[in-house]
Amino acid sequence: MKRSDDEYLTDIVIGEAVLSLLHEHGPVSTQALVVRLQSMEAKESDPSRRAAIANVIADISNNNMASMIRTSRERKKRPGSKDNVYPLFVNNQQPGAGKKH
Template structure:
């Protein structure tokens, strides 16, 4: 699947900004990401990257949804697609996770 150069550049710029925040052990929030992207834009000499940075900053600022709310909790589903009461993302790959009868050695 091919993506446009603009989308790829956008992803790279956001990735660079997030990685720099993580390397500094700083918080990764909407505000810190926008600030880092603005700092990158101020130092950037490539007009194409400057334009992409400006577009990314506008897009993030236009979004009223905090990062934490973007990935809403969804009900867990088992392998058959049925809702499960499971609270984490661990589930058995084979069977129901219970040991078989006495006759099963392996």
């Protein structure tokens, strides 16, 4: 197969999986998509489609893991990043005893 044929088959497989999730009124999430693709892969009899589905599952899993790692690193870099609470004002000065008005 040519690269364009692979991309076309990948698009078809992802589209079928997403449409089946939408048809069942199920959640459309990365996890739901991977589960649906795994189900499709188990039932598929065509070797080229089975390989395409396996590649899509691997791509989604790899991209999702990379995104989780990147998000985790970004979260650790932020000041005060405990429990997803981020300070809006980093200046920790206490108000003075003098009157403002």
